[in-house]
Amino acid sequence: xxxxxxxxxxxxxRIRLRVEERRKAGDYPPGLEQQLDRHYHHILKGFDAEVEAxxxxxxxxxxxxxxxxxxxxxxxxxxxxxxxxxxxxxxSKLTIRQTRGVLDQYKxxxxxxxxxxxxxxxxxxxxxxxxxxxxxxxxxxxxxRLHTALDRIGLLEERLxxxxxxxxxxxx
Amino acid sequence: MTEIHQVLxxxxxxxxxxxxxxxxxxxxxxxxESEIYARxxxxxxxxxxxxxxxxxxxxxxxTIVFHASGGDPDVFxxxxxxxxxIVLVFHNIxxxxxxxxxxxxxxxxxxxxWQELELLRPKVCLAIADSAHNAxxxxxxxxxxxxxxxxxxxxxxxHRLTPDPAMxxxxxxxVHGPLLMYVGQSVPHKRPEVLVxxxxxxxxxxxxxxxxxxxxxxxxxxxxxxxxxQARVLRVPGCxxxxxxxxxELAAVYRRADLFVTASMHEGLCIxxxxxxxxxxxxxxxxVGALPDTVGDAGLLLPADAGPEMFAEAVGELLxxxxxxxxxxxxxxxxxxxxxxxxxxxxFREALAGVM
Numbered sequence: 039x040x041x042x043x044x045x046x047x048x049x050x051x052r053i054r055l056r057v058e059e060r061r062k063a064g065d066y067p068p069g070l071e072q073q074l075d076r077h078y079h080h081i082l083k084g085f086d087a088e089v090e091a092x093x094x095x096x097x098x099x100x101x102x103x104x105x106x107x108x109x110x111x112x113x114x115x116x117x118x119x120x121x122x123x124x125x126x127x128x129x130s131k132l133t134i135r136q137t138r139g140v141l142d143q144y145k146x147x148x149x150x151x152x153x154x155x156x157x158x159x160x161x162x163x164x165x166x167x168x169x170x171x172x173x174x175x176x177x178x179x180x181x182x183r184l185h186t187a188l189d190r191i192g193l194l195e196e197r198l199x200x201x202x203x204x205x206x207x208x209x210x
Numbered sequence: 211m212t213e214i215h216q217v218l219x220x221x222x223x224x225x226x227x228x229x230x231x232x233x234x235x236x237x238x239x240x241x242x243e244s245e246i247y248a249r250x251x252x253x254x255x256x257x258x259x260x261x262x263x264x265x266x267x268x269x270x271x272x273t274i275v276f277h278a279s280g281g282d283p284d285v286f287x288x289x290x291x292x293x294x295x296i297v298l299v300f301h302n303i304x305x306x307x308x309x310x311x312x313x314x315x316x317x318x319x320x321x322x323x324w325q326e327l328e329l330l331r332p333k334v335c336l337a338i339a340d341s342a343h344n345a346x347x348x349x350x351x352x353x354x355x356x357x358x359x360x361x362x363x364x365x366x367x368x369h370r371l372t373p374d375p376a377m378x379x380x381x382x383x384x385v386h387g388p389l390l391m392y393v394g395q396s397v398p399h400k401r402p403e404v405l406v407x408x409x410x411x412x413x414x415x416x417x418x419x420x421x422x423x424x425x426x427x428x429x430x431x432x433x434x435x436x437x438x439x440q441a442r443v444l445r446v447p448g449c450x451x452x453x454x455x456x457x458x459e460l461a462a463v464y465r466r467a468d469l470f471v472t473a474s475m476h477e478g479l480c481i482x483x484x485x486x487x488x489x490x491x492x493x494x495x496x497x498v499g500a501l502p503d504t505v506g507d508a509g510l511l512l513p514a515d516a517g518p519e520m521f522a523e524a525v526g527e528l529l530x531x532x533x534x535x536x537x538x539x540x541x542x543x544x545x546x547x548x549x550x551x552x553x554x555x556x557x558f559r560e561a562l563a564g565v566m
Contacts, residue, residue, distance in 0.1 A: 044507065044537055045531075045533075045534050045537060046507065046510055046538075049510060049524075049528070049534060050510065052527055053520060053523045053524050057519050057520055060519070060523075061519075065416070066411070066415060070415075070519070071407070071517040071519055074407040074410065074440075075403075075407075077440060077443075077444070078406075078436060078440050081436045081439045081443070082311075082312065082432065082436040085432045085436055
């Protein structure tokens with residue numbers, strides 16, 4: 039323990055006693071500190087989950103972008119069977135115009151999708167990360183308020199139980 | 211010409227370790243060429259050079275002063291390959307386990323810091339700790355002959371400044387009743403949420419209505435945001451989150467404050483406590499880490515496991531006892547003599563002379 043001299047030791051003792059008194063009087067209900075700590079960790083965990091969700095979204099988008107390279111050269115025509123290999127090559131040459139057409143459509147769709155995602159991600163991040171304004175935040179706020187309310191109801195129930203027990207004891 | 215450079219993991223404009231390195235640089239420059247290099251210098255810090263500019267020819271032949279406060283593979287690689295001898299100045303490393311859930315990469319770096327300390331030990335020719343607690347932590351990882359040199363801190367630095375008029379005006383509007391203040395980074399082991407909970411108890415259960423000002427950068431943003439969110443959700447009155455302030459703004463807060471309160475679970479020194487003492491603000495904290503070394507008998511140190519209830523009562527006790535507050539303020543200023551910059555510089559120079 040530290041050196042608490044010149045009135046500090048006495049002050050520390052008074053503080054200890056007062057905490058005990060308040061606990062006995064019910065000003066500090068049993069488990070209040072733990073409840074506050076749980077509440078904080080619940081909030082902290084909520085933020086972590088949101089950050090993790092955004093990270094997962096970013097990874098998924100990065101993966102999607104990595105898969106968005108459309109090229110004829112990536113269409114496999116190889117086969118172990120030489121006859122089939124030959125046929126695949128002939129077919130690919132015969133249908134090259136159609137294949138290119140399909141790939142072009144996919145490419146255009148992919149670019150459009152990429153644009154949408156690029157504008158959505160910052161929006162999601164701002165809703166999750168910082169804002170107190172966005173609508174996405176409201177639900178999370180409601181969750182937290184609900185938990186606080188439930189905590190307080192729990193607290194009142196405990197008090198009520200204690201009061202009822204005390205009155206039962208007295209009536210006995 | 212002799213070259214003795216200092217290496218830091220991070221460097222900031224006003225952080226304690228960088229300031230100590232700056233003071234030390236003046237001493238080292240009397241012996242030869244000396245610069246400060248950091249792996250992560252903050253933007254705008256132009257008197258600290260980036261680590262990649264560290265002058266070396268690849269051979270191990272230099273004596274380097276290394277300020278250890280965390281792990282970093284690049285810093286370790288440089289020290290391992292270039293340093294022939296290391297003067298280790300140990301500022302302690304935060305407990306990694308508290309970062310696991312909120313900042314895993316930082317937790318990893320902190321663990322790495324302890325491992326690197328062990329690996330560098332054969333090269334360390336002089337180990338300096340800035341508190342008895344830090345010396346003990348260093349001894350726990352196998353170091354011997356650790357020299358304890360109390361950090362030299364210009365604690366009156368802020369006290370000499372003219373408080374920012376706008377901040378002073380703002381405090382006039384926002385602070386009602388006594389002002390409790392906390393200064394420190396928002397990191398898990400500083401436990402800012404305990405202070406929010408203390409304020410909740412003071413206002414909801416004890417019937418006192420002080421204002422709590424939380425000052426400091428949101429180093430781990432989620433910790434800051436969660437504490438702020440708890441204050442908001444519980445509708446705790448009088449909770450002001452100011453974030454990082456300029457020196458003159460901070461000077462205004464210290465000047466207005468009635469008590470400095472910290473619920474930190476780990477400190478290697480805690481400069482804000484010394485600044486509070488310089489401002490005549492009594493200090494309440496926990497008897498953990500190096501806080502007993504820093505505070506001595508000048509502050510009220512609660513047990514290590516003290517929760518918000520005990521903090522709330524401690525605040526009540528001190529707010530009611532003007533005499534005790536005055537005595538604490540007086541002893542705080544006396545205590546600062548143990549952190550004299552000149553004495554620390556002399557002690558460091560003597561220690562260095564012994565190994566050079």
